Amino acid sequence: MDLTIAGILVIDGITNGAIYALLGLATVLVFAVTRIIFVPQGEFVAYGALTLALLQTGRVPGTVWLLLCLAALAAAMEAFSVGRQRGAGAAVKATLRLVALPVALALLTAWAAPQRFPMIVQALLTLGLVASFGPLVYRVAYQSLEDASTLVLLIVSVGVHFAMMGLALLFFGAEGFRNPPFWDERLSAGTLTVSGQAIIIAGSTIALMVLLWLFFERSVYGKALRATAINRLGARLMGISSHSAGRLTLAMAALIGALSGLLIGPTTTVFYDSGFLIGLKGFVAAVIGGLASYPAAAVGALFVGIVEAFASFWASAFKEVIVFTLIIPILLWRSIAGGHSDEEH
Template sequence: MDSSIAAILTLDGLTNGIVYGLIAIALVLVFTVTRILFIPQGEFVAYGALTLAMLQQGQRPGPLWLLLVLALCAAGMQAASLLRAGQAALLPRALLGTLGVPLVIAALVWWAAPQQFALPVQVLLTLLLITALGPLMYQVVYESMADASVLQLLIVSVGIHLAMTGLGLVFFGAEGFRTPAFWDERWNLASLTLSAQTVVVVAAAAALLVALWFFSGRTLYGKALRATAVNRLGARLMGISTTLAGKLSFAVAAFIGALSGVLIGPMSTIFYDSGFLIGLKGFVAATIGALASFPAAAGGALLVGLLESFSSFWASDFKEVIVFLALLPILLWRSLVIPAHDEDEE
C-alpha cells in the first residue's frame, strides 16, 4: 500500500465514519433519555434513502401509509385513555394534536410526490415524512412500557426492527436504489480526488452538530431533554414530562436517520435491509462511548469507518467481521474496569 491508496482509504473511512457518528449520536440520545437500545435506527436510514429514491421516480413512498397507520393507532389509544379517565371533553383537542401534523405531512407528500420537484424539495419532504414516524412510534409502541426493564425494551426493539425490515420489502421492493448526488464536482488534490458529495456530507454533519448544540443548550425543550438524560426520576419530579422527552428524542433520532440516509444514498446502493448493518456499525461506535458519551461515540464512529475502509482493502470478504470483532476487546475492557451494578429502579 502506497501513500496515495492510504489517503484514499482514509478519506473514504472518515466519510463513512461521519455517517456512523450521526447514527451513534442518535442511539446515545435515545438510550440516555429512554433506556431503549433502539435497534431500528438503521431502518430510518434505509427508509430515508429509499423514500428519496421513490420521490425521484415520481412515486408515493410506502412510509406514507405507515405514518397514517401509526397516527390512527396513536389517536385510538389516546381516545381510549381519555374515555377511561372520564375526560371526553378533551377528546377533540387531543385528537387534533395527535392527527393534525401527520395528516398535513401525509397530504403534502401525497400531492408533491407525482410533481417531481427539485432535489432540495424532495429531500425536505423525505425528512418531514421520516421524522414524523419517530414520535408516533414512541407513542404507540414504547410509551405504555416506559418503566419496563432494559431487556424488555430491547426485545421490543428487535421486534420493531424485524417489522420495519419486512415493511421495507413491501414498500420499496427487493431492488436497490442509488439517489443522485447533491453536487457532482470533483477536485484533484495531489494524488487524491475529493468529491463534492464528501464535502456535502461533512458540511451537513457539521451543521447538524451545531444545531443540536444550540438546541440542547439554548432552548427550553433541549434543556428538558438533557435533564431527562441525566436523571429521569429527578426530571419527572421537577415537572418535566418524560413522555414528551421520549417523543422528542425519537423525533431527533428519526431526523438524524433520515438525514444519514439522504447523505449516503448517492455513495452506495441502498436496499430495504441495508439499515441493519449500517445501524450495527453505529451501535459499535455508540458502545465505544458506553452509550453515554456523545464525543466518545463520535470518535468511535470515525474509528469504525477507518477500520472498515482499510479492512476492505486488506480483506474485503471479512471487513464486516473485523469491524464487529473490534467490539469484543472494548466490551472486555469495560467489564474489567467498570464494576457491575443492578439496573436503577424508578
C-alpha cells in the same frame, strides 16, 4: 499499499464514519433519555434513502401510506388511553396533537410526488415525513413500557426492528435504489480526489453536531431532555412529561436517521433491509462512547469508518466481521474498568 491508496482509504473511512457518527449520536441520545437501546435506528436510514429515490421517479413513496397506517393506530391508542382518564374532549385534543402534523405531511407528500419538485424540496419532504415516524413509533411501541427494565425495552426494540423491516419490504418492495449526489463535483488535492458528496456528508455532520449542541445548551426543550437523561424521576417531579420527552427524542432520532439516509443514498445502493448493518455500525460507535458520551461516540464512529475502509482493501470478504469484532474488546475493557453495578430492578 502506497500513500495514495492509504489516503483514499482514509477519506472513504472518514466519509462513512461521518454517517456512523450521526447514527451513534442518535443511539446515545435515545438511550440517555429513554433507556431504550434503539435497534430500529437503521430503518430510518433506509426509509429516508428509499423515500427520496421514489420521489425522484415521481411516484408516491410507500412511506406515505405506512405513515398514515401508523398514525391511525397511534391515534386509536391515544384516544382510548386519554379518553379513559380525562374524557372525550381531552382525548380529541391529545390525538390531534399527535397525528395532525404526520397526516398533513403525508398528504402534502402524496400531492407533491407527481410534481417532481427540485431535489432539495424532495429532500425536505423526506426529512419531515420520516421524522414524523419517531413520535408515532414511541406511542405505539414504547410509551406504555416507559418504566420497564432496559432488557424488556431491548426486546421490544428488536421486535420493532423486524416489524419496520418487514413493512419496508411490503411498502417499498425488494428493489434497491441509488440516489443522485447533491453535489457531483470532484475536487483534487495533489494525488487525492475528493467528491462533492463526501464534502456534503462531512459538512452536514458537523453542522448537525453544532445544531444539537445549541439545542441542548440554549433551548428549553433541550434542557428538559438533558434533565430527563440525568434523572427521570426528578424531571417528572419538576413537571417534565416523560411522554413528551420520549416522543421528541425519537423524532430527533428519526430525523437524524433520515438525514443519514439522504447522505448515504448517493454512495451506495440502498435496499429495504440495508439500514440494519448501517445502524449496527452506528451502535458500535455508541458502545465505544459507553452509550453516554457524544464526543466519544463521534470519535468511535470515525475509527469504525477507517477500520472498515482498510478492512475492505485487505480482506473485503471479512470487513463486517472485523468491524463488529471491535465491540468485544471494547466491552471487555469497559467491564473491567467500570466494575459492575447491581442489576436494575
